[in-house]
Amino acid sequence: MSNFMKLVQNESQKLYKKKSFFIAYAIMAIMAIAAAIIINQTVLRENIGAIDFVNLILGLDGFGSIFVLIAIIFTASIVTIEHQLGTIKFLLIRAHSRSTILASKYVTLILYITVLLAFTTVIALIMGMLLLDTSNLSMTEVIQNLGSTLLYTIVYATIMFMFGVLTRSMGATIGIGLVLNFVEGILVMLLSRYEWAKYTLFLNTNLSAYKNGGAPMEGMTLAFSSMMIALYMALFLAISFTVFNKRDI
Numbered sequence: 001m002s003n004f005m006k007l008v009q010n011e012s013q014k015l016y017k018k019k020s021f022f023i024a025y026a027i028m029a030i031m032a033i034a035a036a037i038i039i040n041q042t043v044l045r046e047n048i049g050a051i052d053f054v055n056l057i058l059g060l061d062g063f064g065s066i067f068v069l070i071a072i073i074f075t076a077s078i079v080t081i082e083h084q085l086g087t088i089k090f091l092l093i094r095a096h097s098r099s100t101i102l103a104s105k106y107v108t109l110i111l112y113i114t115v116l117l118a119f120t121t122v123i124a125l126i127m128g129m130l131l132l133d134t135s136n137l138s139m140t141e142v143i144q145n146l147g148s149t150l151l152y153t154i155v156y157a158t159i160m161f162m163f164g165v166l167t168r169s170m171g172a173t174i175g176i177g178l179v180l181n182f183v184e185g186i187l188v189m190l191l192s193r194y195e196w197a198k199y200t201l202f203l204n205t206n207l208s209a210y211k212n213g214g215a216p217m218e219g220m221t222l223a224f225s226s227m228m229i230a231l232y233m234a235l236f237l238a239i240s241f242t243v244f245n246k247r248d249i
Contacts, residue, residue, distance in 0.1 A: 007096065007104035008111070011078075015112065024070045028120040031066065032057050036127035050128030050137045057124040058117075058145040060152060060206060065181075067120065071113050071153045072177035075160035078105050080170040098245045106161060106237070113153055121146050148208040155205050155229060156181070162236045165244050192217060204228040 015021050035057065039048050048056070056062040079102075121142065129137070156177065164173045184202050191197035198204070198217050204225035209216045216225070 003096070004100060004104060007100065008107050011104050011108035012111070015108070024074065024116055025119060027070065028067065028116065029123050031063055032120060032123045032127055035063070036124075036131050040131040045132065049133040049135065050125075051141060052136075053128040053132050054121070054124045054137075054142050055145055058121060058142075058149050060149060060208065064149045067117060067149065068153050068156055068181060069178070070116070071157050072160055072181065073174055074112065075109055075157045076164055076170045076173035076177065078109055079161065079164040080168055080173060099241055102165070102241055102244050106158075106240075109157055109161065110154060113157055114150060117146065117150050117153070144211070145208065148206070151207060151229070152205050155201070155233060158233050158236045162240045165240045188216075198224070199228065201228070201232045 036053060039045055039053065058064050060068070125142065128134070159180070160173055160177045163176050164170075167173055167176075187200075188202055191200060192203065198220050203216050204220075206216070207222065207225060210222045210225070215221070
């Protein structure tokens with residue numbers, strides 16, 4: 001376990017040394033601060049309280065979609081850049097299995113996404129409490145939105161992680177991610193008329209649909225969607241590790 005944590009630490013240090021690492025933090029912070037100031041200085045302040053603002057920043061139908069795009073771009077680079085630079089060979093000659101090396105990259109990816117989203121949440125909360133009405137602020141609702149967006153983003157990151165392993169191309173992986181993100185809503189709308197659609201991934205990923213007793217489709221439950229997400233992610237990771245272990249580098 002200690003050797004694995006050292007690999008994760010090594011992967012994290014690679015990220016910290018890149019100037020681009022902090023760009024995502026800057027984007028999310030500037031976005032949240034600017035949005036709060038604009039709302040505070042306009043008539044929108046009368047209708048948007050602190051909880052509404054946090055939901056806007058975190059929600060997938062708001063600025064949360066930008067966070068997903070950042071995750072797509074970041075995930076596309078974490079595996080493919082090693083292939084493009086040829087440094088993946090140096091990792092594989094060390095006394096670690098291929099599965100361990102790939103797992104360390106995946107864990108680093110999840111940690112990065114989680115910390116960035118937590119940072120964004122804190123900034124949104126601070127700005128909302130400083131500039132907007134806090135009478136209806138509910139930490140329970142904030143945590144629910146945070147969890148929903150985090151899980152959705154991790155699902156997307158896992159898909160992109162798989163395509164990064166399969167294609168070994170950052171451009172191709174980003175392109176696939178952007179196309180999926182763009183057509184997802186259309187696919188959900190077209191497929192939702194069919195009973196079997198409840199077994200497809202994207203009809204289950206947005207858990208915010210279950211707020212206030214709702215559901216993506218009649219008969220679907222939070223437990224069902226959680227199970228489907230777990231099965232799909234297990235499949236994507238199984239493909240990633242199988243290909244990475246068998247392919248010549």
